[in-house]
Amino acid sequence: MRWSQALIPTLKETPADAVAPSHILLLRAGMIRRLGSGAYTYLPLGLRVLHKAIAIVRQEIDAAGALEILMPALQPIELWKESGRFDTFGDLLMQLKLSNQQHAALGPTHEEVVTDLARDLINTYRQLPITLYQIQTKFRDEPRPRFGVLRTREFVMKDAYSFGANVEQLSASYDAMFEAYCRTFDRCGLDYVIVEAESGPIGGDSSHEFMVPSDIGEDSVVQCLKCGYAANRERAEIGVIPKLDEKLGAETAAPPYEKVATPNRRTIEEVASFLKMKPDQTAKLLVYLADGRPVAALLRGDRTANEAKIRRAFAASTLVPADQETIERATGVPLGFLGPVAIKIPLLVDREIASMTQVVVGGGELDVHLRGVVPGRDFPLDDLRDLRDADSGDPCPKCGEKLELRQGIEIGHVFKLGTKYSKAMGATFLDEHGQAVPLIMGCYGIGANRILAAAVESGYDQNGIIWPFPLAPYTVLIAPLQVQNAEVLSAADTIAKALESAGIDYLIDDRELRPGVKFKDADLIGIPIRVVIGERGLKEGKIELKWRHKAEAETIPAESAAEAIIELVESTKKSHEAMCRSRIAERAAARSTATGN
């Protein structure tokens, strides 16, 4: 492609409403343009990257044995009512009225449609297992689109759905997708982390997220750098925190707790600052309705409750925070002054509380808190649980080392669904005994646009984007510096022709501009290999070769330049493929050790 014929509207200045590096750079590099909030046009350069990412996804998902289909984005609302998600999806679902009063939705995901298809087409266990997928635009009425292409109202997703006759088939399909995702992201050249994710009432290892670490990532993940444990923050378990054994001797002699007046101080912040203490010296008592029954959880004041953990701890299938009226009716204590001493409803205590010698808690009556309360002495510690979100510095559940908390961009998610949709929508098959049984499903998503955002977030410098080799809009940028000079231009054209016939994609900057402008633009759009041809070098029979990610350029002989560049591209591809293969081997080895024996 000749730059003079292309549409690459680079910007010298930073657009005012872009904040995230990927957003700023994709705009400045002329790859995207905003139409409205959360809606972006992909210009030629950006679209090429998107297409390269999609091509890799498609190859790997195909190779994993899934079958590509294309379902409508436009869906009858009845399907959503049938699955029960019309209510749970809420305002996120983009709805519209068609003629004839038809009520429709633009698909935010396709469990309903694919389950409808399956109940129609899958009749017998002999057709199972099967995995269907599509690559298609999804619609979600996001309350707050942000960070450019990272969170939009309309986005391209690869969504796959597996159907199995039993749990073994589900696991096999899940594992195949999991492996395909690893291969996909390895091939994209992304640095990703796989984390255990919260999977709802099913539990177990039935959900994983693929994350690219980034400060603008919207998900928090905890990671143990020692043993490799990684989990979504909501999911992460916390290792055992040592109890203070010695306190049994020392602290039983501590003075009894005292009541202090805390007029109208209800929140942890208010109480702590009023008593001139830190929030981590206090504890808070939270009240929930577990399957409708009021229950309480006690956490250190500065911690975040984890509702999924609390729900499981109370063996409940639903858990919602209790409202003020319910709390006061159930406990007889006004909101803001609840404490664990003499509480009237079932109480579970977070494990961490056992490591506190003294604590400030609510006094169980209006405008009163208790200071110097000793856990274990003043309230029981016999049922300790893990009830909170993991934090930086908490012990790893596997090895006890300190966990690190980081942000990440979710680029892929694999999930064992079970029979949630097949049961709700009557998607059954006949098993070996002629029994109609619900299909066992899994679902697997990859956000194509997020691959772009994540690649830029993890590959840029102050001059612009540094694309990973496999995703770059073009592999080689050829920059003849003096286009008026016939020798320079023909040297550039010679190289271009050679790349063309070698099947290597390139962009040739044939614009009649000053060299500085060309260099700035080249850095901005981030093409991996830059070939500079200038009058000066050409006189000495030399042209310049530079990697975008390296500071220094090298010179090579002009007459053999084309061959050298082709060789460089080929060897880079080969070493990347070799890296992907060795990752595959590593995972296979890890699996056989894990299955043990």
Next chain:
RNA sequence: CGGGGCGUAGCGCAGUUUGGUUAGCGCGCCUGCCUUGGGAGCAGGAGGUCACCAGUUCGAAUCUGGUCGCCCCGACCA
């Protein structure tokens, strides 16, 4: 949905507090000269419903009321 900010040329901004010539500046764009290895220089030029609607006023980018749009923080995120 709560809090904060913004809307003036393709992009970045000044002007608004205190109403008053023809609404400015930089970048980009067009023409010419000049220049040519890291966003050059000179000269000339095009480009504006000052987000929209209503009001106050002799007079509104500027004051008042309303509407819309966009960004950030939070809530939310199968």
